[in-house]
Amino acid sequence: MTYSRRFIVCGLAGLYLSGCQSGAATQSTSRPATGSAMRAAPNAAFDRWVEGAKARAKARGIGASTVDRAFRNVGYLPGVVERDRNQTEFVRSFEDYLAIAASDDRIAKGRSMLRRHASLLSQLEAKYGVEEEVIVAVWGLESRYGARRGDVPVISALSTLAFDGRRGRFFEGQLMAALKILERGDVTPDRMTGSWAGAMGHTQFIPTSYLAYAVDFRGDGRRDIWSDDPTDALASTAAYLSRSGWRTGQRWGDEITGRAPSGRGRVVTPAGANGPVFEVYHNYSVLGRYNNAQKYIIGVGHLSDRLKGRPALRGTFGPDGNGLTLQDRKALQRGLTRAGFDVGEADGVIGKKTLQAIEAFQHARGLPVTGTPSRSLLSLLG
Template sequence: MLYSRRVISFGIAGLVLTGCGAGRTSRPAAGAGMRPAPNAAFDRWILGAMSRAKARGISEATVARAFRNVGYLPGVIERDRNQTEFVRSFEDYMAIAASDDRIAKGRDMLRQHARLLSQLEAKYGVEKEVIVAVWGLESRYGERRGDVPVISALSTLAFDGRRGKFFEGQLMAALKILERGDVSADRMTGSWAGAMGHTQFIPTSYLAYAVDHRGDGRRDIWSDDPTDALASTAAYLSRSGWNRGQRWGDEITGRAPTGRGRVVKPAGDSGPVFEVYDNYRVIGRYNNAQKYIIGVGHLSDRLMGRPALRGTFGPDEYGLTLEDRKALQRGLTREGFDVGEADGVIGQKTLSAIEGFQRARGMPVTGQPSRALLGLLV
């Protein structure tokens, strides 16, 4: 069994939950923390890693190309300590994962790539909406694939040592990919944690599951063309035991469980409750975070035309429900303050917008949402 992808996921950390668009836009540049920083101990570690790679059969030419511009990336360590699925509430996570904008873009992707997705569904037995839902959560349909050099990211994490054995294994797998010629070292970019392409494959998963659907001799998940990446995701889920035509799970509202699956309560007794089946386990092979599994399942449901979640979470610490927070964000947008998408998640952009609105109105600048502020904006 593969090591859990959740250990290093990029996917909803930008969610990928931070942004968590149709089409292709330029990727954001790596921040200052993703630029190499001098580290003599890291440089010594790299010499050892190069020797170990050669001992594993990686050619000297590949090792030289791969490590030519390698550098220690402090931002990688910072991100490793703060993964989004572990800090966002289930309510916020789901609001972003299945936001109106993400659903609309997913439906657009289904139309744009209808022929390819039908081929993949027929070949691998994985519903096209499920493939697209993984794509949507992992990279916002290819918009946020990551631009961090994978060899530097994995080397940094392996050197750090917190999960050094795992990440050195990923580094050696990445070198094997370069050795095969699927991608050049300069094009091998991805997340802060070495997850790559439209659907954020880690190197060992790539070696095990990636496919060349285009037939050009390369399994190119990095291309702007998502063909090989989507095919690889379908292959991954299929080989993990996906059951076509079966549900991943169902929200339980006003009825007893059927007894076909097990009951999960991701928000405890204060939110939606689900009965989940075997395909829930299969999504968990791709990424075993409970929020992620339900996020993929529910987004795929919405892309199929199924309804939004019916279970409610109740008011937050400010006395606001999810719909209240969306209304507050829409009001701030109308007043000229940028909150991004009105998804009901109170992030830094919303807090800054609140401060701007309060300042413009001559109010005390608290930067905090409230029912009184909502009343001014609706």
């Protein structure tokens, strides 16, 4: 069985900008916890479970040498279990999600990637029929164009989750699929890294999706989605969408402003009556095969539009609970930056860095330290 990526991606500390929750628990997209947070810890019960898993893998026909190499340095990762059990702590609004997904920085980098990989993307579009902006938009949301692919050892992560048992059957299935990838020789155990939940490479394939859709576009005998060279990863994404039914030349959807729907699709209102309204078509559902969260689908679609040169959304969300619009929040962040307080990218999303910058500014000016964005603070920042 090929599982939907939604099954696993939905809780991946956002996987940088996951569709079900943005993962932007700080100012922008958050990368998987590594270092001490993902350090292996002794666990005798886990060690016993591993011995059983090795036997089950061999019984499934995976070679003993592959199994031994894969589990040689496996370890129990408490940080993985913690992330799996705390997936819904932070959920971005649809407005914030889109602000991050199609931020000025992400658009600029995406356009740079379109230029840098123009020849490859042209070949992929010709072969698979998926427009280059769509491929790059998926790449941008999944790993910030390869900058945040994850560096957690996949065999350890999947073994930990399978042992933990909350979704043990599913994760053991992913573990066995990962072992098959190693058996084929596409990657070595030390290079098989990814998110805390086992999603891998530039466009974050889970092992079963990799087995079903990954392609060797470079022709070197390996489907290498882990390489700094994104060729195989982008080709695999194009193949995934193509085989999911992508229709070349058709849009994913359109924002409806001041007109009635065309009747070609269905209407969705992700932010209710106080936000943009979209008419969505067949390719919207195809993007949903990659991740069926509404935020994610519209995020990819809208980012792909911006990469192609289409305008920003015209519909507005209105002011937030502090009386600030998205443009007000961007202006506040730019003002803090001018005053010497780091907020990261001025994307209008009030995250941890912005709140810390507000507190620091208030303290420096002798103001009550509330850490709260407001119109009066915006006025002070000019």
